[in-house]
Amino acid sequence: MELVFLTALGIGGATVAGALLGFVFKNISHRFSDLVLSFAAGVMLCAAIIGLILPSIEYGGGKDGIWMSIVGIFCGALSLNLLDKITPHLHSMAGVEHEAHPENTKRLNKVLLFVMAIGIHNLPEGIAAGVGFGTENIGQAMSIAVGIALQNVPEGMVIIAPMLAAGMSPWRTFWCALATGLIEVVGTLLGYFAVTISTAILPFVLAFAGGTMMYIISDEIIPETHHGDEDWATYALLVGFCTMLVMAYYME
16 A cells, blocks of 8 residues: 555656756757657556556456456546547647737636646546556556656646746646646545455456556647657657566566
């Protein structure tokens, strides 16, 4: 339990760390943040497959349980798809940042809505990390947590500039960023307790968490990092995937 709690704090803390970097490097280039996001996408993709979806099939009984895993994957993706209908997408951040202005209250509200959307999307990410510990495979659980934490650093960085540009005070900006990280801590604990209460739901919940992560990668991160013909973003994703592949192999 202590390890789960410390991991939850680490995942949430990664968002805060990214926010602090956002204060220091207000004009950080999109290429750098996109590079980190692409690498994180590769890590998350590998973690979702090896740490969540394959264990879901295994705990579901192999061939007999694969359909439950498929249902879980689609339910996870659909849940975030519904959230996207009522909240902004991650790849709308560039537009928000350019439109933000201290004298425009509507634009400030738009920035706050976007920050709220990040917080909402952080909940299933945290749940995915917590569910990973339900497999009792600490290596796989930590690989999932590492992937999510890596993605949280640039995410924390990119939410700072729009809020400051919209006229929000530095302290209020920091507290908003902290709130998005705390949501992930709550999600991690919820995911862990859900599978410890009833192991019968473990195959479905694992697949559900894997589906949410794959949806985030495909719908949020990849469009954000591919503004044009940037092959380096694809290779950064592959490097991230292979890095997590090696980690997962040696952490077994």
